[in-house]
Amino acid sequence: MSNDLSVRNMVKKFDDFTAVDNVTFDVPKGSFFSILGPSGCGKTTLLRMIAGFEEPTSGAIEIRGKDMLGVPPNHRPVNLVFQHLALFPMMNVEENIAFGLKRRGVKGPEIRKQTDTMLERVGLPGFGGKQINQLSGGQKQRVAIARCLVLEPSVLLLDEPLGALDLKLREQMKIELKKLQTKIGTTFIYITHDQSEALVMSDHVAVMNNGQFEQIGTPQELYGKPKTPFVAQFVGDNNQWSGNVTQSNPGEIIIATDDGYSFRTKGDAPCADGCRVNLYLRPEAIRIEPRQTEGLNVFDVQVKSILFDGANSRLLTTTKEEHELIVTLPQTRKFDHIKPGDTISVGWHPESGICFEAEA
């Protein structure tokens, strides 16, 4: 598969502040690629460099194999859906969508045909005459995307386009965007700070922090095999322990945590005895009252409260040493007897722990 976009060693400095720090990645044709990171980590800056609104301090950008350095935004085969959409309030929906076509000198009837098809595609047939301020948040969203897609860009860049929407609509738009992308097959580069958006929609996700890419991978890889502590913490929830390695065997290490537990876990990274590590454990990796305890790390915790959230319910528990743990509570009615204050036993499989050497 060929790459629609490839970015090499991109750096962007504002005075002496480095907003984007040596970023390299490839986006295969037709894929949905997300860049996930906390606010202020440099996502918008990176995207604006790809779109051509910002000059990289160093590095290279290629779109469909063509070098893009020095090419102004309007001559790049990419279009940008802005963080706050930037729909033109002085024009109606149709004029907004037709704007780019008109600039290309497309003839009137052809423009009409294309805008109508586009409106249909994004699920807004007959909305052409509406003013921008008459649209709902989700509709504006789709007009902003339609306005770019009608120009058939090689790559569509989207900067947190769901940020302004309320939760319910966001959930809905997530699925619609994914469907839209699959249908039209344009390469999407999507920026977000919401991990669930990134995980649900993307083929590949890059996790960004402080201007650097921490890891690029499929959503499953990021969740199951985070490569850095930041990814482990940022993507999905995690419980954390600190401790020292007491014994390291091939493929497995034994950790003595600071609060006195001894856990067995898989250890890919070669860790010498005595080295400090952080251990991460997903809430759903912890089993409540396991019937078979063989091979598991088992211990007792006290239930502090039940965080009921439908299928996503959890228990907030603490160990004897007041170490807080979040434990997934499957809604199978099997655990309905658990009340706050109960002491229950929990266990987890050494395979599900993730260990990183602690930084000094």
Add this chain to the structure above:
Amino acid sequence: MNRSRLAFWIFFAPVIMWLVLLIVLPHLDLLTMSFRGENDYGDPIWTFENYTNFFTEPVYWLTFVRTALYAIITTFITFLLAMPVSFFIAKLARTRAQGALMILLLLPFWVSELVRIYGWMILLRESGVLNFFMLKLGIIDTPIEMLYNDATMIMGLVYTSMLFMVVPLVSVMDSLDDSLIEAAHDLGAGHLTIWRTIIIPHCKPGITSGSIVVFMLALGNYLTPNLMGGKNSLWFTEQIYNQFIASFNWNQGSAFGFLLLLLSSLIIWVGLKLTRQKLGEVAS
């Protein structure tokens, strides 16, 4: 509303006195005076004579038309000049320089109009600074009089009312989201198209309020045409002044005054109607 009546009257009394005694009554007086005159025996009578004079005497109505036309030209030139200046300050200047530029822009306008015009006079007149340098540099052999012509007068009017165009324009341009321009550019629009389809439509409210104020100021200006304009190029306010102070014909002067008031109100009304705005919105 449950406010005390006392508070209401404390606010109401001075305001109504101000508006009635100093705004309403004087202008009613202006209107009545413009319909008063004397018959052949010197007795005061009601008459349309002051207005018929205006229409029959070409000097009067020509001055009137000229003043209106020149005020429109002034407004237009001011707009053309103010547009790029405000664009520069709002969209091109470095963010840190914006405040300083704005202050620099405002400063000359706090100084009395008279001082500014005086400055132009000593720059432009026959023995003025500009002539001095041009002679020194050998561009000209004999000094030329650059004052006392219509072009200079219009330049003076543009200069004195510039600020009232730039300030509203800067503030509307500031409110224009940069990403709209970027989006238009990204979608393939060139400079001219961006100006035509994005910037100007967005700035319309600022353009209206700026134009109204500038037009008003140019129309009602006395100093600039008087000091910079040519001897035979009268401004309508000068006509009014002449009637009042020189010929002491207050009735005629009132009629002129009323006509000027009518013209300025009319143009403002048309301007507001065209852009569908209210006076209150423009003022604030």
Add this chain to the structure above:
Amino acid sequence: MIRSLPRSKTYNWSFNLFILLYFTFLFAPLVVTCVLAFNDSNFPSLPWQGFSLDWFIADGPDRIGLFHDDQNLRSIVTSFQTAFFVSILSVIVGTCASFLFEKEEFRFKGFLYFLMLAPLVIPGVILGISLLLAANTAGTFFEDVFGLDFDLFRPSFWLVVLGQFSFISTFVTLVVSARLRKFDHSLEEAALNLGATQLGVIWHITLKFLRPAIVGAAAVAFLMSFENFNTTLFLVGSEPTLPINLYLQVRDGSTPVINAVSLLLIVGTSLMALANLYFTKKGD
């Protein structure tokens, strides 16, 4: 096009050049005026004859510097007095008006608001002649009916104050109203709830909140009054204000003492405008 879009060298260059020229245009007359105040010459023109403070401090017989020029000094004092009274009056009435329009509900409020805005669109010259007429009418009336003779009704110091006050109050109202609109009403309600009286609340809470706006408005009123020409021209009596006095000198030709006055005006108003700007910035 804008900061974030790639721009060609020519575009940047021509824009910067344009702005440079614009600011030259803006400041040239002021700079020339100031520089020539120090020229050791009997005329406000080049060539440069050497540096001299004559036009500030000389005490006759050939040259009379500003500090010994009684006429100019007197007009400066008159201007200060006028501006002082105008600011006080217009701040009081303008504040009342903003309370009235922002907080009270009454019949004809819309109409009264429109009247309040009217001075914005009435040319200053018209305001001047209307007031002159009205004062004259009132004077005649009082003399005929009561046999009383008031100085106020003749062109005089107080008529000038009233004339300037009649339109400057509108600006004060707009400035104070803008701030009043930002006032959090729950503060008032809290104070009432704690037992304060209606007027007590206004005095202790609301006016405290409005103070920056009121101070700013007073400064603006002062400057506007100080430099007003158009309205004053028709109302001025035997005590000319500085702009009127300067106008007579400029029109009839005079010595560089005008430059000296202008320099003081430029420096003074600039300082005042900057101080005002500084304090309003700090107030926000």
